Amino acid sequence: MNDARSRDSAKALTDYPRPSVAVDTAVLTLDPELGLVVLEVRRPKGPGWALPGTFLHEGEVLADAVDRSLRDKANVAGLQPRQLHVFDALGRDERGWVLSVAHIDVVHSARLDTRFPATTRLVPARSPGRLPYDHPDIVARAVEDLRGRYATTPDPDRLLGHTFTMRQLRAAHEAVAGHELQRDWFRRTMEPQLIATGTTVAAGRGRPAELFRRRISDT
Incomplete structure:
Protein backbone atom coordinates (compact mmCIF):
# COMPACT_ATOMS: atom_id res chain seq x y z
CA MET A 1 0.00 0.00 0.00
CA ALA A 151 -43.23 18.21 -3.53
CA THR A 152 -44.22 20.70 -0.82
CA THR A 153 -43.09 24.13 -2.07
CA PRO A 154 -45.24 26.33 -4.36
CA ASP A 155 -43.60 26.64 -7.77
CA PRO A 156 -40.03 27.27 -6.52
CA ASP A 157 -38.66 27.67 -10.05
CA ARG A 158 -41.19 30.36 -11.08
CA LEU A 159 -42.77 28.45 -13.94
CA LEU A 160 -45.85 30.59 -13.38
CA GLY A 161 -46.00 34.35 -13.25
CA HIS A 162 -45.75 36.56 -10.19
CA THR A 163 -49.42 35.89 -9.36
CA PHE A 164 -51.60 32.86 -10.07
CA THR A 165 -54.77 31.12 -9.01
CA MET A 166 -54.74 28.03 -6.83
CA ARG A 167 -56.00 26.02 -9.79
CA GLN A 168 -53.14 27.26 -11.98
CA LEU A 169 -50.66 26.40 -9.26
CA ARG A 170 -52.08 22.90 -8.85
CA ALA A 171 -52.02 22.34 -12.61
CA ALA A 172 -48.32 23.26 -12.72
CA HIS A 173 -47.51 20.92 -9.85
CA GLU A 174 -49.51 18.11 -11.44
CA ALA A 175 -47.56 18.58 -14.68
CA VAL A 176 -44.33 18.24 -12.71
CA ALA A 177 -45.58 15.29 -10.65
CA GLY A 178 -46.98 13.49 -13.68
CA HIS A 179 -50.29 12.71 -11.98
CA GLU A 180 -53.26 14.39 -10.35
CA LEU A 181 -52.87 15.77 -6.83
CA GLN A 182 -55.58 15.60 -4.18
CA ARG A 183 -57.17 19.05 -4.15
CA ASP A 184 -57.71 19.51 -0.41
CA TRP A 185 -54.26 18.21 0.49
CA PHE A 186 -52.69 20.51 -2.07
CA ARG A 187 -54.47 23.59 -0.73
CA ARG A 188 -53.60 22.75 2.88
CA THR A 189 -49.94 22.28 1.94
CA MET A 190 -49.50 25.31 -0.28
CA GLU A 191 -51.80 27.98 1.14
CA PRO A 192 -49.68 28.73 4.25
CA GLN A 193 -46.80 29.57 1.88
CA LEU A 194 -48.91 31.97 -0.21
CA ILE A 195 -50.27 35.47 0.23
CA ALA A 196 -53.70 36.36 -1.10
CA THR A 197 -53.47 39.48 -3.27
CA GLY A 198 -57.08 40.54 -2.76
CA THR A 199 -57.59 40.43 -6.52
CA THR A 200 -59.72 38.00 -8.48
CA VAL A 201 -59.84 36.94 -12.12
CA ALA A 202 -62.60 35.41 -14.19
CA ALA A 203 -62.36 31.63 -14.23
CA GLY A 204 -64.68 30.28 -16.91
CA ARG A 205 -68.32 29.98 -15.95
CA GLY A 206 -67.66 29.72 -12.23
CA ARG A 207 -67.13 32.45 -9.74
CA PRO A 208 -63.96 34.58 -10.02
CA ALA A 209 -60.80 32.93 -8.69
CA GLU A 210 -58.55 34.57 -6.16
CA LEU A 211 -54.98 35.43 -7.13
CA PHE A 212 -52.07 34.49 -4.88
CA ARG A 213 -48.38 35.22 -4.79
CA ARG A 214 -45.57 33.37 -3.08
CA ARG A 215 -44.81 34.33 0.51
CA ILE A 216 -41.11 34.11 -0.31
CA SER A 217 -40.07 37.16 -2.34
CA ASP A 218 -39.81 36.73 -6.12
CA THR A 219 -36.89 39.13 -6.22
Whole structure:
Protein backbone atom coordinates (compact mmCIF):
# COMPACT_ATOMS: atom_id res chain seq x y z
CA MET A 1 0.00 0.00 0.00
CA ASN A 2 2.75 2.44 0.99
CA ASP A 3 4.79 1.46 -2.07
CA ALA A 4 1.80 2.19 -4.34
CA ARG A 5 1.28 5.57 -2.73
CA SER A 6 4.96 6.34 -3.13
CA ARG A 7 4.84 5.44 -6.80
CA ASP A 8 1.77 7.63 -7.33
CA SER A 9 3.33 10.61 -5.59
CA ALA A 10 6.31 10.40 -7.91
CA LYS A 11 4.16 10.64 -11.04
CA ALA A 12 3.32 13.79 -12.96
CA LEU A 13 -0.20 14.63 -14.11
CA THR A 14 0.80 13.75 -17.66
CA ASP A 15 1.46 10.17 -16.52
CA TYR A 16 -2.26 9.58 -15.94
CA PRO A 17 -4.75 8.94 -18.75
CA ARG A 18 -7.37 11.67 -18.97
CA PRO A 19 -11.01 11.37 -19.97
CA SER A 20 -12.68 13.93 -22.15
CA VAL A 21 -15.13 16.06 -20.19
CA ALA A 22 -18.50 17.01 -21.62
CA VAL A 23 -21.46 18.99 -20.35
CA ASP A 24 -25.09 18.17 -21.13
CA THR A 25 -28.06 20.22 -19.95
CA ALA A 26 -31.67 19.29 -19.29
CA VAL A 27 -33.68 22.50 -19.71
CA LEU A 28 -37.22 21.94 -18.45
CA THR A 29 -40.32 24.07 -18.82
CA LEU A 30 -44.10 23.79 -19.01
CA ASP A 31 -46.08 23.62 -22.23
CA PRO A 32 -49.84 24.27 -22.02
CA GLU A 33 -50.60 21.18 -24.13
CA LEU A 34 -47.67 18.82 -23.51
CA GLY A 35 -47.10 19.47 -19.81
CA LEU A 36 -43.54 19.18 -18.54
CA VAL A 37 -41.17 19.31 -21.52
CA VAL A 38 -37.44 19.17 -22.11
CA LEU A 39 -35.38 21.07 -24.69
CA GLU A 40 -33.64 18.97 -27.34
CA VAL A 41 -31.41 19.85 -30.29
CA ARG A 42 -30.94 18.09 -33.59
CA ARG A 43 -27.65 16.21 -33.72
CA PRO A 44 -25.33 17.73 -36.35
CA LYS A 45 -23.30 14.53 -36.92
CA GLY A 46 -25.75 11.78 -36.18
CA PRO A 47 -29.38 10.81 -36.47
CA GLY A 48 -32.05 12.11 -34.19
CA TRP A 49 -31.97 14.46 -31.24
CA ALA A 50 -29.98 15.02 -28.06
CA LEU A 51 -29.70 17.29 -25.08
CA PRO A 52 -27.69 20.45 -25.78
CA GLY A 53 -24.12 19.71 -24.84
CA THR A 54 -20.49 20.14 -25.77
CA PHE A 55 -16.96 19.23 -24.76
CA LEU A 56 -15.08 21.34 -22.26
CA HIS A 57 -12.38 23.45 -23.92
CA GLU A 58 -8.94 24.00 -22.45
CA GLY A 59 -8.99 26.96 -20.07
CA GLU A 60 -12.80 26.92 -19.86
CA VAL A 61 -14.92 26.40 -16.75
CA LEU A 62 -17.99 24.19 -16.81
CA ALA A 63 -20.49 27.05 -16.57
CA ASP A 64 -18.99 28.70 -19.65
CA ALA A 65 -19.17 25.45 -21.62
CA VAL A 66 -22.84 25.05 -20.68
CA ASP A 67 -23.59 28.62 -21.73
CA ARG A 68 -21.74 28.13 -25.02
CA SER A 69 -23.59 24.93 -25.84
CA LEU A 70 -27.00 26.52 -25.21
CA ARG A 71 -26.17 29.60 -27.27
CA ASP A 72 -24.54 27.80 -30.19
CA LYS A 73 -26.88 24.81 -30.45
CA ALA A 74 -30.21 26.24 -29.31
CA ASN A 75 -29.85 30.05 -29.51
CA VAL A 76 -30.82 30.28 -25.85
CA ALA A 77 -28.85 32.67 -23.65
CA GLY A 78 -28.99 34.05 -20.14
CA LEU A 79 -29.82 30.82 -18.32
CA GLN A 80 -28.05 29.72 -15.16
CA PRO A 81 -28.11 25.91 -15.06
CA ARG A 82 -26.81 24.19 -11.95
CA GLN A 83 -24.86 20.96 -11.75
CA LEU A 84 -27.04 17.89 -11.45
CA HIS A 85 -24.87 14.78 -11.55
CA VAL A 86 -21.69 13.37 -13.08
CA PHE A 87 -22.34 10.54 -15.53
CA ASP A 88 -19.13 8.53 -15.81
CA ALA A 89 -20.10 4.98 -16.73
CA LEU A 90 -17.41 3.28 -18.76
CA GLY A 91 -18.51 2.88 -22.35
CA ARG A 92 -21.21 5.58 -22.11
CA ASP A 93 -19.83 7.15 -25.31
CA GLU A 94 -18.69 5.01 -28.23
CA ARG A 95 -16.19 7.70 -29.23
CA GLY A 96 -14.00 7.05 -26.21
CA TRP A 97 -13.61 7.74 -22.49
CA VAL A 98 -16.01 10.61 -21.87
CA LEU A 99 -17.60 11.72 -18.64
CA SER A 100 -20.47 14.21 -18.64
CA VAL A 101 -21.21 16.79 -15.98
CA ALA A 102 -24.98 17.03 -16.39
CA HIS A 103 -26.76 20.29 -15.58
CA ILE A 104 -30.38 21.29 -15.07
CA ASP A 105 -32.34 24.49 -15.46
CA VAL A 106 -36.08 25.00 -15.00
CA VAL A 107 -37.40 28.12 -16.68
CA HIS A 108 -40.55 29.90 -17.77
CA SER A 109 -41.36 28.98 -21.36
CA ALA A 110 -40.81 32.59 -22.50
CA ARG A 111 -37.10 32.17 -21.77
CA LEU A 112 -36.95 29.75 -24.71
CA ASP A 113 -38.72 31.94 -27.27
CA THR A 114 -35.43 32.65 -29.06
CA ARG A 115 -34.59 28.99 -29.70
CA PHE A 116 -33.84 27.86 -33.24
CA PRO A 117 -37.20 26.73 -34.69
CA ALA A 118 -35.79 24.20 -37.15
CA THR A 119 -33.14 22.49 -35.04
CA THR A 120 -34.66 22.47 -31.55
CA ARG A 121 -37.79 20.97 -30.09
CA LEU A 122 -39.66 20.68 -26.81
CA VAL A 123 -40.83 17.15 -26.05
CA PRO A 124 -42.58 15.60 -23.04
CA ALA A 125 -40.02 14.83 -20.37
CA ARG A 126 -41.83 11.55 -19.62
CA SER A 127 -41.05 10.32 -23.16
CA PRO A 128 -38.02 12.19 -24.51
CA GLY A 129 -37.51 9.87 -27.47
CA ARG A 130 -34.51 7.79 -28.51
CA LEU A 131 -31.66 9.95 -27.28
CA PRO A 132 -27.96 9.04 -27.56
CA TYR A 133 -25.53 8.05 -24.81
CA ASP A 134 -27.21 8.23 -21.38
CA HIS A 135 -29.26 11.33 -22.13
CA PRO A 136 -32.50 9.56 -21.16
CA ASP A 137 -30.96 8.93 -17.73
CA ILE A 138 -30.04 12.61 -17.48
CA VAL A 139 -33.61 13.62 -18.26
CA ALA A 140 -34.97 11.12 -15.74
CA ARG A 141 -32.66 12.39 -13.00
CA ALA A 142 -33.55 15.99 -13.84
CA VAL A 143 -37.26 15.21 -13.53
CA GLU A 144 -36.66 13.40 -10.24
CA ASP A 145 -34.76 16.42 -8.93
CA LEU A 146 -37.54 18.76 -10.04
CA ARG A 147 -40.26 16.67 -8.43
CA GLY A 148 -38.40 16.74 -5.14
CA ARG A 149 -38.28 20.52 -5.26
CA TYR A 150 -42.00 20.79 -6.04
CA ALA A 151 -43.23 18.21 -3.53
CA THR A 152 -44.22 20.70 -0.82
CA THR A 153 -43.09 24.13 -2.07
CA PRO A 154 -45.24 26.33 -4.36
CA ASP A 155 -43.60 26.64 -7.77
CA PRO A 156 -40.03 27.27 -6.52
CA ASP A 157 -38.66 27.67 -10.05
CA ARG A 158 -41.19 30.36 -11.08
CA LEU A 159 -42.77 28.45 -13.94
CA LEU A 160 -45.85 30.59 -13.38
CA GLY A 161 -46.00 34.35 -13.25
CA HIS A 162 -45.75 36.56 -10.19
CA THR A 163 -49.42 35.89 -9.36
CA PHE A 164 -51.60 32.86 -10.07
CA THR A 165 -54.77 31.12 -9.01
CA MET A 166 -54.74 28.03 -6.83
CA ARG A 167 -56.00 26.02 -9.79
CA GLN A 168 -53.14 27.26 -11.98
CA LEU A 169 -50.66 26.40 -9.26
CA ARG A 170 -52.08 22.90 -8.85
CA ALA A 171 -52.02 22.34 -12.61
CA ALA A 172 -48.32 23.26 -12.72
CA HIS A 173 -47.51 20.92 -9.85
CA GLU A 174 -49.51 18.11 -11.44
CA ALA A 175 -47.56 18.58 -14.68
CA VAL A 176 -44.33 18.24 -12.71
CA ALA A 177 -45.58 15.29 -10.65
CA GLY A 178 -46.98 13.49 -13.68
CA HIS A 179 -50.29 12.71 -11.98
CA GLU A 180 -53.26 14.39 -10.35
CA LEU A 181 -52.87 15.77 -6.83
CA GLN A 182 -55.58 15.60 -4.18
CA ARG A 183 -57.17 19.05 -4.15
CA ASP A 184 -57.71 19.51 -0.41
CA TRP A 185 -54.26 18.21 0.49
CA PHE A 186 -52.69 20.51 -2.07
CA ARG A 187 -54.47 23.59 -0.73
CA ARG A 188 -53.60 22.75 2.88
CA THR A 189 -49.94 22.28 1.94
CA MET A 190 -49.50 25.31 -0.28
CA GLU A 191 -51.80 27.98 1.14
CA PRO A 192 -49.68 28.73 4.25
CA GLN A 193 -46.80 29.57 1.88
CA LEU A 194 -48.91 31.97 -0.21
CA ILE A 195 -50.27 35.47 0.23
CA ALA A 196 -53.70 36.36 -1.10
CA THR A 197 -53.47 39.48 -3.27
CA GLY A 198 -57.08 40.54 -2.76
CA THR A 199 -57.59 40.43 -6.52
CA THR A 200 -59.72 38.00 -8.48
CA VAL A 201 -59.84 36.94 -12.12
CA ALA A 202 -62.60 35.41 -14.19
CA ALA A 203 -62.36 31.63 -14.23
CA GLY A 204 -64.68 30.28 -16.91
CA ARG A 205 -68.32 29.98 -15.95
CA GLY A 206 -67.66 29.72 -12.23
CA ARG A 207 -67.13 32.45 -9.74
CA PRO A 208 -63.96 34.58 -10.02
CA ALA A 209 -60.80 32.93 -8.69
CA GLU A 210 -58.55 34.57 -6.16
CA LEU A 211 -54.98 35.43 -7.13
CA PHE A 212 -52.07 34.49 -4.88
CA ARG A 213 -48.38 35.22 -4.79
CA ARG A 214 -45.57 33.37 -3.08
CA ARG A 215 -44.81 34.33 0.51
CA ILE A 216 -41.11 34.11 -0.31
CA SER A 217 -40.07 37.16 -2.34
CA ASP A 218 -39.81 36.73 -6.12
CA THR A 219 -36.89 39.13 -6.22
